[in-house]
Amino acid sequence: MSTLSISNVTSDYQGQVILQQLNLTLQQGEIVALLGPSGCGKTTLLKAIAGLQGISQGCIKINGQVLSGEGVFIASEQRGVGMIFQDYALFPHLTVGDNILFGVKGLAQHERKTRLIEMLELVKLAGLSERYPHELSGGQQQRVSIARALAYQPEIMLLDEPFSNIDAQVRHEMMLEIRAILKQRNVSAVFVTHSKDEAFVFADKLALFEQGHIVQHGAAETLYANPNSRYVADFLGTTNYLPVTVLSDYQVKSPLGVLTSSTALSHAVEVQGQLLLRPQQMMLQADPQGLAEVVDRRFLGTVCHYQVKLNDIYLDVSSPIMSFAAGQRVNLTVAEHPLVVFID
Ligand SMILES: Nc1ncnc2c1ncn2[C@@H]1O[C@H](COP(=O)(O)OP(=O)(O)OP(=O)(O)O)[C@@H](O)[C@H]1O
CATH class of the missing domain: 2.40.50.140 (Nucleic acid-binding proteins)
Structure with a gap:
């Protein structure tokens, strides 16, 4: 069974159709990049998966459970998705530790402590749990946001241009680091980017968008070697x-x-x-x-x-x-x- 299944999803803003009849599936532990130029609908699909945007047709399921569609709409916080944004969205008045544990509910105090230590080690920030976000580098802040998203053990991680504010020199290394963390935990991920280079490094599969449609999806190598249109060929190199x-x-x-x-x-x-x-x-x-x-x-x-x-x-x-x-x-x-x- 696929972790994420998107079938015939259409979505609009005030009657203007943004996503048209999208289909996409993701297996457990797979990372897909939603790739395309600005304004083609990538973030809208990510929001629809997160439950921050409604859909007008079709169905979105995680592990077989309908989240949106068929008369169902599950609230965002009950979907089991973790989100990482471009701007990290950390709470400035909370320490690193409190930021990481923010969404973790229903654990005893000693379990929370164990979870925090595990997360800090995973993102290589051990010893920094008492610091505040402004006392960290951009890369370290982004790792806190990853730890926070992973701390409540999401089924799926959603990442919206998470590397665009990171210095070009450390970006590549950081992408490999986060990819390794997701792979180590076998977490499926949907990653929004307009950069083919980031998509090649970070994702297993690509879904290439053009004006609200997915024009081709599959392994990066397949799309590169066997594009189904000049648009796909030109976008990838x-x-x-x-x-x-x-x-x-x-x-x-x-x-x-x-x-x-x-x-x-x-x-x-x-x-x-x-x-x-x-x-x-x-x-x-x-x-x-x-x-x-x-x-x-x-x-x-x-x-x-x-x-x-x-x-x-x-x-x-x-x-x-x-x-x-x-x-x-x-x-x-x-x-x-x-x-x-x-x-x-
Ligand atoms: N809240 C909104 N209300 C109305 N239209 C919107 C809203 N948000 C986005 N749109 C429109 O929907 C379309 C798709 O936007 P979306 O943010 O999904 O694109 P994107 O591919 O993620 O672009 P970018 O790479 O620039 O973030 C755009 O034409 C945009 O103007």
């Missing part, structure tokens, strides 16, 4: 497109010659489309007679990014070879892989 004509189940004709796919294409012969190529799927070779020319070069440490002109098409190519220079003629080849073609 740098893209290049070459005009192609489908020749057979495995071959297309392109400005780089005939290219072969390692899996069958699902398009009719003769149709025209755009072949998706990621920067790392093309290789450059120096060749004075080459079809293409290096226009620009950016050194990025482990790789170089080149802008290459092929006829009148500009392509972004990533290469471990650093020695190509602007103005140099080159040949381009495509590493064999499952080709993705979007039909015009």
